[in-house]
Amino acid sequence: MGVNSGKQIRVILRWIQVKDKLEPFFKEYGEFFFRTKVTSGSMTVEHRLPEKGHWEISDHPRFSRVDKIDRILFEGEPGDTMIVEMFGEEIDTLSDNDHLDPYRREFSGDCGTWVGAYVPSDEGSDDPEEMSNWRLRYDVEVV
Ligand SMILES: [Ca+2]
Ligand SMILES: [Ca+2]
Ligand SMILES: [Ca+2]
Numbered sequence: 001m002g003v004n005s006g007k008q009i010r011v012i013l014r015w016i017q018v019k020d021k022l023e024p025f026f027k028e029y030g031e032f033f034f035r036t037k038v039t040s041g042s043m044t045v046e047h048r049l050p051e052k053g054h055w056e057i058s059d060h061p062r063f064s065r066v067d068k069i070d071r072i073l074f075e076g077e078p079g080d081t082m083i084v085e086m087f088g089e090e091i092d093t094l095s096d097n098d099h100l101d102p103y104r105r106e107f108s109g110d111c112g113t114w115v116g117a118y119v120p121s122d123e124g125s126d127d128p129e130e131m132s133n134w135r136l137r138y139d140v141e142v143v
Contacts, residue, residue: 002041004078004111008143011038011074011084013049013136014117015067020133021059022090022098029058030090030098036071037086041079047071054091073138082107082114088134101131107140114140 013036021030031054036047049055049071058064073084084107088100105128107114119137120130129136 002080003109004041004080007077007111009040009074009076009078009082009111009114010072010141010143011082011138012141013069013071013073013086013138015065015069016088016134016136017065018057018059018088018100018134019064019131020100021057021064022100022133028060029056029063031055032057032088032090032100034089035087036073036084038074038082038084040074040082041077043074043076043079045074047073075143078111078114080108082111084118084138086136100134103128103131103136105129112142115142116140 016034018032023030033054034049038045055066057066084105086103090098092098117137117139118129120127120135
């Protein structure tokens with residue numbers, strides 16, 4: 001019996017914001033898609049955002065954020081640990097895609113302690129959710 005047996009958690013991605021469009025200065029936006037991967041216990045759940053195609057995202061502060069994503073990345077019984085990973089790519093046709101910094105956060109122990117909003121700029125200068133070229137928010141809930 002694991003410490004989290006019989007419990008249910010949910011991980012919900014709220015928004016992402018791109019700080020570098022990874023395109024030449026004369027292009028207004030980049031063509032982005034994201035992959036998410038949450039591993040807990042024997043379960044690994046992956047998603048692509050958007051499901052097909054890409055989002056056009058500028059790095060102008062007014063147009064750099066994809067809001068209200070509200071996508072459930074994981075729902076179920078957690079194991080003793082959980083690893084949340086997210087990857088972003090900017091699609092280029094004449095060269096390899098550009099990559100955003102990979103995101104990773106590990107949780108362990110009682111899943112009650114995992115509950116919260118994981119946001120940029122609440123953990124000082126090396127906040128995991130505040131990366132060099134993008135930032136994000138997701139929530140962990142015990143259902
Ligand atoms: Ca590019
Ligand atoms: Ca491009
Ligand atoms: Ca944070």
